[in-house]
Amino acid sequence: MATRGTPSVPMGEAGEEARDAVPRPWPMRAGLSSFPAQFDAFLERAEFDRGPWLVVAFAAGIGLWFALPAPAYWLAAISVALAGVIAAALVWRGRERRGHVLAALASLALALALGIALVWARSALVGAEPIEQPRFERIDGRILEREEQPAEDRVRLVLAARDGGNGRALAYRINVPLAEDLPGLREGARVRLAARLMPPSPPIVPGAYNFARRAWFEGLSATGSLVGKIELVEPAAQTELSLAAIQRRLSAHVRASLGGTRGAVAATLASGDRGAIPEADEEAMRDAGLTHLLSISGLHVSAIIAAVYVLALRLLALWPWLALRVRLPLVATGAAAAAGIGYTLLTGAEVPTVRSCIGALLVLIALAIGREPLSLRMVAVAAGVVLALWPEALVGPSFQMSFAAVIAIVALHNASAIRAFLAPREESWLRRAGRRTAVLFLTGLVIELALMPIVLFHFHRAGVYGAAANLLAIPLVTFLAMPLVALALALDLVGAGGPVxxxxxxxxxxxxxxxxxxxxxxxxxxxxxRIPTGTVVLYAAGALWLALWHGRTRIYGLTPIAVAVVLIVLAPVPDILITRDGRDIGVANESERLLVLREGEGGYARDNLLELAGSMREPLLLEQWPGSRCSDEFCVLSLRRGGRDWAVLVARNRELVEERALAAACAKADLVIAPRFLPRSCRPRWLTADRRFLEREGGTAIYLDRQRIDTVSQEQGVHGWWHAPDR
Incomplete structure (x- = not known):
């Protein structure tokens, strides 16, 4: 019986309808409470594997540290990530069925915070403060590293010395001409020399190579070139058994056995030494998409490990007594692992080589214990180890390209369609070979598509026919060239390597x-x-989504990839590029060739201007362009952009000009560019890009139609490798 004044609650279906009709004080509560269930179902449908995504979150934290400008932002990002962990714990508290969702969100947030903290700590520990300005210095120091570069007619030495001003320990990288090289210039030797020193170079224009960042993490405070003679004060201790000495002797032996470019490439395959490869041949390898064959990485390490594993297994199987008492795959695994580690150390232990070695060792372990050897979790472990040791590698092309290629290969070969296509079946050897050749070509094509945005972002040029070139070159190197090099070196021990x-x-x-x-x-x-960093991040996010999810969920990754590709294709060419010293400028979008200020036979600055302007033709001097008027001191240009004419005044040198005449010329210009300080009376209608501006902002890219100015300073923040005068 119902109480007076209170509506009775009917039972059954009518009761359910009546309860639904009663208004609830919090209509959103049901939606909020159902979100965990929906999220859990989504993860289950997509076969969520937490391991690879933890490494992605860890890498995202490292990337955030580079992208965010100052310590306050880094602390804020760490705080937000940790707050996310606490919020997840509160939302899912007491929900045992959602425990794995909580663990996933909390662990991803913690991995992101750890990535920020780790790279911040490494920067503080290993970062080397650059010298303040160019200078001439007499150096008394010890050689830390020696790199031979016969193709450049020089030797590079890394010296540890004391700063003459305050006595702090510094590392300098000095270029020594081969004519001044001495037999005793080895690691550990003490030398005296005079050198012109420069601070490590930041990008000369936005989008160019940032050597200053790399030097910061390598501990280099300055680079320079030898002036005069070098004096050997104290020879090095006996180092014939050091890895560096073995690498040099092996490289020299290979080049002596096989001269020219062939010997230089063979030395690269044997020891990782690329210093003797002529520039023209290295450029051809790059434009054909074959540069990875000159960088000791997965292909080379995998070939060495696979060859040693198979040989050890076959040879040991010839000994019946051992085969009956010992698990031969374990012994072969140990031999192959030792060969892979030794080859990695011998070739310099670069990031791609270390990544490949770790991945190959994981494959060996999986084979030994009977697990699936090729998986994205294995790739994630290798990436996590590399980033834990060298977090700064994340922003370099080597790490990005090597892992992008491996992820593409593993994801492709784990796809059900490819597995079905390659599944064993009763067929002729010709059809089987045709299937494998088709998959090899498809693999090369997928790798090229995966790497193209990364290559264009870092180098602004990429080979288009890489898939076809690799279809021929990879089998040639893997199954012929590398085994022959190994056989020749083995036969050289008894003096019989000549024919090989x-x-x-x-x-x-x-x-x-x-x-x-x-x-x-x-x-x-x-x-x-120049491709904006955000565009490449968008592409990477889509590619990782496509590779790491399963089923229909992975298709969503195609959307950010498509958007990124459109943005790359539509990326605008800057109208004007100004190097950080103001001595080199490039004017694009005005003729079929880039307009430049100074004559020259190429060079680093001009090559960068051409690449960022998207031009392969020989540049044209401003004074030879019909749309300019030049005197000995200045050139005046008229550029039509955005529906209006822009008057640009460019100083041709640092000669002083009478101030009144200069002020009058500036007043008629929209933009003034000069490599020297201009007086305050020089007031153009829009921008003065003189030495004062360039020292503060660095290299500059100007888009006149959008009235946009991009500078190097905008991308650097307050990281240790970038110091600009106070604004």
Missing amino acids: WWLVGHSLEALLGIAHFFADQPGSVKLAP
Whole structure:
């Protein structure tokens, strides 16, 4: 019976309808409470694997540290991540069924915070303060590293010395001409020399290579070149058994056995030493998409490990007594692991090599214990180890390209369609070979598509025919050139390697022929102007989503990839590029060739201007362009952009000009560019890009139609490798 004044609650279906009709004080509560269930169901449908995503979050934290400008922002990001952990714990508190969702969110947030903290700590520990300005200095120091570069006619030495001003320990990288090289200039030797020193160079224009950041993490305070003679004060201790000495001797032996470019490439395959490869051949390899064959990475390490594993397994199987008492795969795994580690150390232990070695060791372990050897979790472990040791590697092209290629390969070969296509079946060897060749070509194509945005972002040019070139070059190097190099070195122990070196030479001639053939084809190189960092991050996010999820969920990754590709294609070319010293400028979008201020036979600055302007043609001098009027001191340009004419005044040198005449000329210009300080009376209608501006902002890219100014300073924040005068 119902109480008076209180409506009775009917039972059954009518009761359910009546309860639904009663208004609830919090209508959103049901939606909020159902979110965890929906999220949990989404993760289950997409076969969520927390391991790879933890590494992605860890890498995202490292990337945030580079992207955010100041310590206050880094602390705020860490705080937000930790607050997310606490919020997740509160939302899912007491919900045992959602425990794995809580663990996933909390662990991802913690990984992000750890990434920020780790790279911040490493920067504080290893970062080297650059010298304040160029200077001439007499140095008394010890050699830490020696890098031979015969193709550049020089040797690079890294010296540890004391700053003459305050006595702090510094590391300098000095270029020594081969003519001044001495036999005793080895690691550990003490030398005296005079050198012109420069602070490590930041990007000369937005989008160019940031050597200052790399030098910061490598501990270099200055770079320079030798002036005069170098004096050997104290020879090094006996170092014939050091890895560096072994690498140099091996490289020299290979080059002596096989001269020219063939010997230089063979030395690269044997020891990782690329210093003797001529620039023209290295450029052909790059434009053909074959540069990865010159960088000791997954292909080389995997070939060495696989060859040692198979040989050890076959040879040990010939000993019945051992085969009956010992698990031969374990012994072969140990031999292959030792060979891989030794090869990695011998070739310099660069990031791609370390990544490949770790990945190959994980594959060996999986084979030994009977687990799936090729998985994205294995790739994630390798990436996590590399980032834990060298977090700064994340922003370098080596890490990005090597892991992008491996992720693309593993994701492709784990796809159900590819597995079904390659599944064993009753068929002729010709059909089987055709299937594998088709998959090999598809793999090369997928790798090229995966790497193209990254290559264009870092180098502003990429080879278009890389898939076809790799289809020929990878089998040639993997199954012919590298085994022949190893065999020749083994036979050299008994003085019988000559005939095999002859075969090595012909195989490498074929490799270089492939490179030059594809590099010389029309349209073989795609050029791109500066691509914003956000565009590449958007592409990477879509690619990772596509690779790491399963089922239909992964298709959502195609949307950010498509948007990023459109943004890359539509990336605008700057109208004016100004280097940080103001001595080199480039004017694009006005003729079929880039307009430059000074004559020159190429050079680093001009190459960067051409690449960022997307031009491969020889540049044209401003004074030779019909739309300019030049005197000995200035050039005046008229550029039509955004529906209006822009008057640009460019100083041709640092000669002083009468102030009244200069002020009058500035008043008629919209933009003034000069490599020296201009007086305050020089007031153009829009911008004065003189030495004062360039020292503060660095290299500059100007988009006249959008009235946008991009500078190097905008991308650097207050990280240790960038110091600009006070604004």
